[in-house]
Amino acid sequence: MERLASKLRRPLGRLDRLARARLSLEIAESQPIAARPSDPEDILRVRAAASAARLGDRVLARRHAAALFDLGFASESAALLERLLAERPDLDVARLLENAYLAAGESDRHRALGERLLAAGDDASRRVGRWISARRLARQGDFTGSNEHLVALATDERDAVAARLFRASNARAQRDWPAVLRLIDEVLALDPNLGGGGHHWERMLAATLLGAWDKVRDSAARLGMTIAGDAGPIDECWELCKIRVVHPDGELQDLWARRSGPCTAKLLQISSLRHPQRYGDRVAFDTLAVEDAPGPNEADPPVMIYAELATLARGGCFAFRIDGVHPGEPALAGLRRVVEAHRGALQLQSGAGYRIVSPEGAEHPGLCAFIVYPAEVELARAAAALDAYARTLPGPLMWPELAEAAGDDETCSRHRMLVGA
Structure with missing residues (x-):
């Protein structure tokens, strides 16, 4: 675990868990299997007794503190760890003590510990104090203060790598990508x-x-x-995924996309019509998946969902709703071809249970779909082609917003009347 810990992209709380796991391993190795308690309270009693019997044994004292922490006695654990740290600077003890302070809500004691160690006369104490202070300030969002300690730590070859990685984490939180790189x-x-x-x-x-x-x-x-290629932007055709975008009002939406590189994707799904259209956008995403979702078909493996970090290029598309009587699958395929002939795309939104009621009160299978066109497409021609095709269908289809954008006031008014009816 220690060997692999340095390979984590963002360790988060894993290093704290590793410190506690190390203590548990020490205990497991020191006791015969028959003598190892399994109940947490029994473990605490055994460790407390062992620590009391050998007051100068730092390993036993750390085990005792870890047992207190695991049972929720964070303040008591912190008091014991403070004594250990006062005896000798120790990065592992300091990290455990920070966890105890955080769990106990002891922010003032946490700050005072770092300041006290920084003011100490020996380099070992100041080193521990810098790490404590750097982590505390980063948690508070004071990245400038945190980085001041990390720059000083990086001058020591023991901390040269870890301090830079921590600074990279701070830079990432600030979206300072030049510093990260x-x-x-x-x-x-x-x-x-x-x-x-x-x-x-x-x-x-x-x-x-x-x-x-x-x-x-x-x-x-x-x-x-x-x-492919030796230089320039990367534009591959990799697996399907979903990208979690944040719309201007804060609404989240998971959109189907195609990965185009290690950290990039092209959005393939028409997004919510309430916001600027995202279809065709090229985005950069965080490659740590936020979750997964079912694949397009039941037998497909799960699809990863990634969080968008930035838009690299806008698709520049406009999307509209089309609604009305479902014309049947063959006619729907023809409708799709009409849209695609003008460089658009049609994506069905309704399911088999969608129904609409005619002005006469008759119920019909309904169709609701989104259509999207690139900005350079002449919407008047695209709308006219739709209208010509729709007139051959047995039931009406309506797209008042598209008609309005195309400047066709007569069709827009007619469709709005049908929608109102």
């Missing part, structure tokens, strides 16, 4: 084998957002990816 490049120069690929993903993301395609290609090659 520069710091990861520095880390990989210090240790080319670091991360086993994890940091190359972060490098590709930052480089994609900055248009540094040579670095995207370099990291992709190091990860064994095959990408």
Whole structure:
């Protein structure tokens, strides 16, 4: 676990869990199987007794503190860890103590601990104090203050890599992609084998957002990816996925997309008509999936959902709703061909249970679909072609917004009357 921890792209709380796991492993190795308690309260009693019997044993004291923390006694755990840290600077004890402070809501004690260690006369204490303060300030969003400590830590070869990675994490939180790319490049120069690929993903993301395609290609090659061409933007045709976009009013929508590179995708789904259209947009996304969704068909594997980070290029499309009586599958296929003939796309929104009622009160199977056209398409011609085809169908279809955008006031008024009816 320790060997692999440095390979995580964003460790988040994994290092804290690792510190606690290390203590559990030490206990497991020190006791015969028959003597190992399984109940958490029994574990606490055993560890408390062992620590009391050997007051100077720091390992036993850390085990005791971890048992207190696991049972929710964060303040008591913090008090014990404070004594250990006062005896000797220790990064592992400091990280456990930070967890205890956070769990107990002891922000003032957390801050005071870092300040006290920073003011100490020895380098070991100041090193621990810088790490505590850097993490605390980053949690509070004071990235400038956090980075001041990390810059100082990076001058020590023991912390050169970890401090830069932490600064890269701070830069990412600020969307400072030039800093992210520069710091990861520095880390990989210090240790080319670091991360086993994890940091190359972060490098590709930052480089994609900055248009540094040579670095995207370099990291992709190091990860064994095959990408066409030797230079310039990457525009592949990879697997389907979904991209979680955030509309201007904060509404989230998961849209079907096709991956076009390690960190890029083209949106294939017509988005909500209440917002600027996203169909055809090329986006950069966070390659850590937020969740997965069922595939297009029941037998397909799950589809990954990624969060959009930035729009690289707008599709520049306009979308409209078309509603009315379902004309049947053959006629619907013909309608789709009419739309596509004008470089548009039609995507069905309604299901088999959708029904509409005619002005005479008769119920019919209904059709609701979205149609989308690129900005350069002449909407008047596209709308006229739709109207000519719709007149051959047995029931009405309506697209008042498209008619209005095409400047066809007569059709727009007629369709609005049908919708109102």
